[in-house]
Amino acid sequence: MGTPLGDFIRAKRDSIQPDELGIPDHGRRRSPGLRRTDVAARAGISVEYLTRIEQGRDRNPSVAVVNALADALSLDPSERNHLRYLAKITGGVCAAHTRPAPPRRDVRPSVRETLHLLEPGIAVVTNRLGDVLAHTSGYAWLMDGTGLLETGAPNLTRYVFTDPRARTFFADWDDVADEQAFDLWLAPSVENAEWFTAELAPLAGPDFTRRLNRHTVPKRDVLRLMHPTAQELRFRRETLELAADAQQLVVHLPADERTAQRVDHLRQQSFGRLRAVV
Structure with a gap:
């Protein structure tokens, strides 16, 4: 049985062409990307050791080995951080015999006060599993008619x-789906992520599972929304990590003047109809 760490290394290895790293291609390859021998040689470890890591038979590589693998795969800073995180959680994973409890959904009063100060802006508090825990009225009218806030x-x-x-x-x-799948790896604990994916995977199907196991580090570019009444809206997202709560506060800021004008129009239409903060 593989591990998140092994899955990520294998996925990155398969996605890199030898010529990208200046590695000569000596004949036909059975699979795309780099051979284990290529990565092992660049990292200064044995092929057998790399195989054990990828297959989950070695769950505790040293910091030096993790850094060497990051160098061998030419990972960017975000991917390096993800590799280190996966090494940490992989080393601490034990087989769970009972179903873990879901993460807490309560939001601290001071965070709710912060949301109140952001009114009538567009802001939301979520956890890494995607639970919408609290939001401003601006977020409510932005999501009105989309179906997101229609459930309890x-x-x-x-x-x-x-x-x-x-x-x-x-x-x-596609980009948003990659973001949400990736964030499950940053959930409060790997057990909580597994709890959620056990609930979601049967409903979401293989596309979700494929994205989860691909470990694509998202770019989080401008968020483009096709609002039911306002056509296209474009937002920059500023994220405040609430590390002690394993939550995040995300503020949506108009990315251009057209979006700012449409947001003002939506706000005027929705004024008085929606609650201030859930």
Whole structure:
């Protein structure tokens, strides 16, 4: 049985062509990307050791080996951080015999006060599993008619992968889907992520599982939304990590003047109809 660390190394190895790293191609390859021999040689480890890491038979590589693998795969800073994180959680994973409890959904009063100060802006508090825990009225009217907030316990990840309306609402759905899948690896604990994926995977199907195991580090570019009443909206996202709570506060800022004007129009239409903060 593989591990998140091994899956990520194998996925990166398969995605890199030898000529990208100046490695000569000596004949036909059975699979795309780099051979284990290529990576092992660049990292200064044996092929057998790399095989054990990829297959999950060695769950505790040293910091030096992890850094060497990052160099061998020519990872960028975000990918290096993800590799180190996966090495950490892989080393601490034990077989779970009982179903872990889901993460807490409560939001500290001071965080709710912060949301109040952000009114009438567009802001939301979520955890890494995608649970929508609190939001401003601006976020409520932005999501009005999309289906996200129609359930008693809204979850952005579940919405993205299981609600057909999400594929229209998110203009760059593939990028958003990669973001949500990746964030599950940053959940409060690997057990919580496994709890959620056990619930989501049967509903979301193989596309979700493929994205989860691909470990694509998202770019988090401008978020483009096809709003039901305002056509295309473009937002920059500023994220404040609430590390002690394993939550994050995300503020959506108009990325251009057209979006700012449409946001003002939506706000005027929705004024008085929606609650201030959930």
